[in-house]
Amino acid sequence: xxxxxxxxxxxxxxxxxxxxxxxxxxxxxxxxxxxxxxxxxxxxxxxxxxxxxxxxxxxxxxxxxxxxxxxxxxxxxxxxxxxxxxxxxxxxxxxxxxxxxxxxxxxxxxxxxxxxxxxxxxxxxxxxxxxxxxxxxxxxxxxxxxxxxxxxxxxxxxxxxxxxxxxxxxxxxxxxxxxxxxxxxxxxxxxxxxxxxxxxxxxxxxxxxxxxxxxxxxxxxxxxxxxxxxxxxxxxxxxxxxxxxxxxxxxxxxxxxxxxxxxxxxxxxxxxxxxxxxxxxxxxxxxxxxxxxxxxxxxxxxxxxxxxxxxxxxxxxxxxxxxxxxxxxxxxxxxxxxxxxxxxxxxxxxxxxxxxxxxxxxxxxxxxxxxxxxxxxxxxxxxxxxxxxxxxxxxxxxxxxxxxxxxxxxxxxxxxxxxxxxxxxxxxxxxxxxx
Amino acid sequence: xxxxxxxxxxxxxxxxxxxxxxxxxxxxxxxxxxxxxxxxxxxxxxxxxxxxxxxxxxxxxxxxxxxxxxxxxxxxxxxxxxxxxxxxxxxxxxxxxxxxxxxxxxxxxxxxxxxxxxxxxxxxxxxxxxxxxxxxxxxxxxxxxxxxxxxxxxxxxxxxx
Numbered sequence: 237x238x239x240x241x242x243x244x245x246x247x248x249x250x251x252x253x254x255x256x257x258x259x260x261x262x263x264x265x266x267x268x269x270x271x272x273x274x275x276x277x278x279x280x281x282x283x284x285x286x287x288x289x290x291x292x293x294x295x296x297x298x299x300x301x302x303x304x305x306x307x308x309x310x311x312x313x314x315x316x317x318x319x320x321x322x323x324x325x326x327x328x329x330x331x332x333x334x335x336x337x338x339x340x341x342x343x344x345x346x347x348x349x350x351x352x353x354x355x356x357x358x359x360x361x362x363x364x365x366x367x368x369x370x371x372x373x374x375x376x377x378x379x380x381x382x383x384x385x386x387x388x389x390x391x392x393x394x395x396x397x398x399x400x401x402x403x404x405x406x407x408x409x410x411x412x413x414x415x416x417x418x419x420x421x422x423x424x425x426x427x428x429x430x431x432x433x434x435x436x437x438x439x440x441x442x443x444x445x446x447x448x449x450x451x452x453x454x455x456x457x458x459x460x461x462x463x464x465x466x467x468x469x470x471x472x473x474x475x476x477x478x479x480x481x482x483x484x485x486x487x488x489x490x491x492x493x494x495x496x497x498x499x500x501x502x503x504x505x506x507x508x509x510x511x512x513x514x515x516x517x518x519x520x521x522x523x524x525x526x527x528x529x530x531x532x533x534x535x536x537x538x539x540x541x542x543x544x545x546x547x548x549x550x551x552x553x554x555x556x557x558x559x560x561x562x563x564x565x566x567x568x569x570x571x572x573x574x575x576x577x578x579x580x581x582x583x584x585x586x587x588x589x590x591x592x593x594x595x596x597x598x599x600x601x602x603x604x605x606x607x608x609x610x611x612x613x614x615x616x617x618x619x620x621x622x623x624x625x626x627x628x629x630x631x632x633x634x635x636x637x638x639x640x641x642x643x644x645x646x647x648x649x650x651x652x653x654x655x656x657x658x659x660x661x662x663x664x665x666x667x668x669x670x671x
Numbered sequence: 672x673x674x675x676x677x678x679x680x681x682x683x684x685x686x687x688x689x690x691x692x693x694x695x696x697x698x699x700x701x702x703x704x705x706x707x708x709x710x711x712x713x714x715x716x717x718x719x720x721x722x723x724x725x726x727x728x729x730x731x732x733x734x735x736x737x738x739x740x741x742x743x744x745x746x747x748x749x750x751x752x753x754x755x756x757x758x759x760x761x762x763x764x765x766x767x768x769x770x771x772x773x774x775x776x777x778x779x780x781x782x783x784x785x786x787x788x789x790x791x792x793x794x795x796x797x798x799x800x801x802x803x804x805x806x807x808x809x810x811x812x813x814x815x816x817x818x819x820x821x822x823x824x825x826x827x828x829x830x831x832x
Contacts, residue, residue: 360722363721364719368732372736375743619721647710648714
């Protein structure tokens, strides 16, 4: 409509910003319990119908980010197929066996297992697949459940910047601002270790009284019980080992990581189908298709806002706040990303930050790297602050609490508020020292 | 006297000793209660929401979680029956503190016996915050007297005067 009418530019800008803002607020508050994907797609559709973004622009935006879409698909399929082979169950049983009946050592093993899974299969796999498995395990072992659940949720994020594939957010950011593997590891590997150590240390301190006991090894299910089909299980282990190696090589030579994830998923699928361990329909049902709608909507909305120059202004403001120093870049990038992820979820925040940082090409390499690494770090770790999803959810839980309604999730929030700022600060300082 | 004993998986011996002392003076009708806490399951759902993954885990995983909860609950109640063989058993699903006060009211308990919090080894906890949120809620909301059974902690005395 506006596409066909000659409307003053200022009106178009205002309307685009209004729709963009309404979409972000919608994602924060989820009115009528609407799915985030629906809200993002409605935002994009309104922009499209009003001619505030051209079909060509929208199409090019989506095509440009093909790596992100395919990576999400490959990552979810890989995790789902590895789960159907019983890999996560087997690993959890091994973690318990190696703990030698000590609740404290099992706690450490859950952290280590979460780190391994996040590194290779991304934080989604740890938070969404490992957590219920650990819940079953510690319930069977009659251990206190919450410390172990918190360990899974927190380590999923704390270990999600060890490699570019450890979090899809890393792919969104590095697709626009490519970092070679060495630079990625140089800037983020050590901060990741620092954050993981702080996380484990504080959790041991917080839960020391609940972790002093021992568990009865008799209650533990056997490792063989966990694997449903030995042949498919071994095949899955081999494929994932190859995928992990290929991820490192592909990151080093800057090959799109989505191709590795998808190839691995296809190979696992072929194995699963030939051993009759899953069906196409079952695998498809374990993939969250609405995520693609969400990302599509967000990419289009942010692209339209980008055209108004608003995100550039935001980027310039961030650079101005950083005072043109690498320390400022790291702190402002980290704080902006971390706060934003708790307002609007980390996927849209990563998209917004990527767009905002479009103007940093003129800055010095140290400032550029500082902003990019801090954005990855803030978007990856920031969600640990509220963990339940967003600040809006926490506010809602607090309101429910005042009304004396059953509330869960607040326990997470209390721990997150205590631990996360410390991890964010320590990690950001380490990044700055490594610049 | 109708006594409702709250089990948490770690306190069977402790609460049975308390009932022994009580039974020396009057006859007791005992009920033992274990509540499967739904809080952690809701926390898992919240995490899924953050990752934009609704609804919950695959059905088979949900079943496995439910079976583990039921098996653990049965285990705790059987353990309770070993200490208190004549007791009536109650198993509930929900927020433990709310289920306890509701069962106490429904069963017309004259006394609720509860421990301050689950003890998983180590020194018995005394001092501020030593009463966990479940026991705290029961103390505040129970429809009858509540007996809070602590572990003996004489070695931690004297406290600073």
